[in-house]
Amino acid sequence: MNLDWGIIWQYRWDLAHGVGITVALTVLTMLIAVPGGIAIMMLRQSRYRVLRGLGTAYVEFFRNVPLILLVYWAFYVLPILTDIQFSAFTTGLVALSLNVSAYNAETIRAGIASIRKGQLEAALAMGMSHSQAMRKVLIPQALRRILPVLASTWVSLFKDTSLVSVIAVGDLAHTALQIRSQTFRVLEMLTAMAAIYWALGYPQAKLVDWIHRKYGVTE
Amino acid sequence: MSASLKPTAPAERAGQQPTIAYDGVVKRFGSLTVLNGVSAEVYKGEVVCLIGPSGSGKSTLLRCTNGLETVDGGRVLFDGGVVPSDQELIRRVRQRMGMVFQNFELFPHMTALDNITVGPTTILGEKAASARERGLALLDKVGLRQKADAFPSALSGGQQQRVAIARALAMNPEVMLFDEPTSALDPETIGEVLNVMKRLADEGMTMLVVTHEMTFARRVADRVLVFDHGRIVEAGPPEQIFENPQQERTRDFLGHLGWNG
Numbered sequence A: 001m002n003l004d005w006g007i008i009w010q011y012r013w014d015l016a017h018g019v020g021i022t023v024a025l026t027v028l029t030m031l032i033a034v035p036g037g038i039a040i041m042m043l044r045q046s047r048y049r050v051l052r053g054l055g056t057a058y059v060e061f062f063r064n065v066p067l068i069l070l071v072y073w074a075f076y077v078l079p080i081l082t083d084i085q086f087s088a089f090t091t092g093l094v095a096l097s098l099n100v101s102a103y104n105a106e107t108i109r110a111g112i113a114s115i116r117k118g119q120l121e122a123a124l125a126m127g128m129s130h131s132q133a134m135r136k137v138l139i140p141q142a143l144r145r146i147l148p149v150l151a152s153t154w155v156s157l158f159k160d161t162s163l164v165s166v167i168a169v170g171d172l173a174h175t176a177l178q179i180r181s182q183t184f185r186v187l188e189m190l191t192a193m194a195a196i197y198w199a200l201g202y203p204q205a206k207l208v209d210w211i212h213r214k215y216g217v218t219e
Numbered sequence B: 001m002s003a004s005l006k007p008t009a010p011a012e013r014a015g016q017q018p019t020i021a022y023d024g025v026v027k028r029f030g031s032l033t034v035l036n037g038v039s040a041e042v043y044k045g046e047v048v049c050l051i052g053p054s055g056s057g058k059s060t061l062l063r064c065t066n067g068l069e070t071v072d073g074g075r076v077l078f079d080g081g082v083v084p085s086d087q088e089l090i091r092r093v094r095q096r097m098g099m100v101f102q103n104f105e106l107f108p109h110m111t112a113l114d115n116i117t118v119g120p121t122t123i124l125g126e127k128a129a130s131a132r133e134r135g136l137a138l139l140d141k142v143g144l145r146q147k148a149d150a151f152p153s154a155l156s157g158g159q160q161q162r163v164a165i166a167r168a169l170a171m172n173p174e175v176m177l178f179d180e181p182t183s184a185l186d187p188e189t190i191g192e193v194l195n196v197m198k199r200l201a202d203e204g205m206t207m208l209v210v211t212h213e214m215t216f217a218r219r220v221a222d223r224v225l226v227f228d229h230g231r232i233v234e235a236g237p238p239e240q241i242f243e244n245p246q247q248e249r250t251r252d253f254l255g256h257l258g259w260n261g
């Protein structure tokens, strides 16, 4: 079998561009899905039953639908629902954000539940409203506590962004697979793809371990 | 300042509206009746101490006062109005009552100063600069100005509780509720907290204090309410309660504590 590793060097700028898209997707998704998760968590704690039900339905739906299905769904259904033709990138971003928001909502809820009751009572006893207590007292503490979990979600998300390649978002996976089909260098491109994901993902995983050690709940 | 200078006995207060009034308050948790018809008044400027055995309902009464618990019977009145159970209306009442907890409950992600200013800025819409200035003055008052930028985890228990008192005072409350403020403290830091409370009492703050510190109650209280099984079994000035208790239950309770007049 003759291998041509030069192909990777030859396509380095395309691959680098793919990496850029993958990183951008990860960062933007998380930027949307943390506030998104908070919003959905608040919805689930609303005093109105309809809103609570809506929040629960959201979480249960988007957590339990395979992400790839969600990606296809966003690709085919979103333009019909909204009458707007989104770019592949935006479509992928929407699908990922919908999914990760659902996970984050649950994570944040667990984080808030782990804060002892006296903190909420202290905030309420001062005269804060429930939402002021959430904003000033509970959510900041919860975010600190769940930082390790959010970091793990981040690392999974980084890898899961590869799923949006099915709708031709020019991320790393899609780029590598494109090059593969143009050049028929299957082994080289898959290896390169794995190596790049690993080289980027491994330091992140190490960072997560460090965050776990530093911010793991000590109380 | 001598306690006798204050008009304290309810009889002398005839015609004056109590700041807090409990009128046959009943509270149940499931089948357990925790408050079984509690009636009492707290007048402006009074220091009232609640004592009694563990589980007798002292904390619950305090928590019914600012609506952290709702009552199942009777009424709690503040400044002549029934303490509402509506979450929006109750906020007005809570802003006028400070509460100090056994476990301090300082916000661990904020500095001492931020703990104090967060209420005024968030709830009252006070400007940050003015809240900060008042916060520093309050820290001064509890002897902790140099700890303004310290996080709670870097403070001793006694220091945390003093910050918690300053935090409550920052809302300019008309009443302060204390639930065993020194029970979680190391013996050597209890004194500094009690001193702050004593000074507050001397300044005329209306205070309702659940405590196991009998010396404090004896020295600072205008009146002492003795709780047992969800009822007030005896109420009176500390001289009566500690030197000449009228009720068997009071004598029993004080006897268990090793108090001998």
Ligand SMILES: Nc1ncnc2c1ncn2[C@@H]1O[C@H](COP(=O)(O)OP(=O)(O)OP(=O)(O)O)[C@@H](O)[C@H]1O
Binding pocket: B029, B034, B052, B053, B054, B055, B056, B057, B058, B059, B060, B061
């Ligand atoms: N949220 C609750 N749910 C069920 N039972 C409760 C609850 N809060 C208090 N109780 C019960 O009510 C009773 C009175 O409690 P409370 O805390 O008022 O007593 P206390 O006089 O403050 O006692 P202590 O001196 O131990 O603090 C206890 O039997 C307690 O177990």
Ligand SMILES: [Mg+2]
Binding pocket: B058, B059, B060, B179, B180, B210
């Ligand atoms: Mg108690």
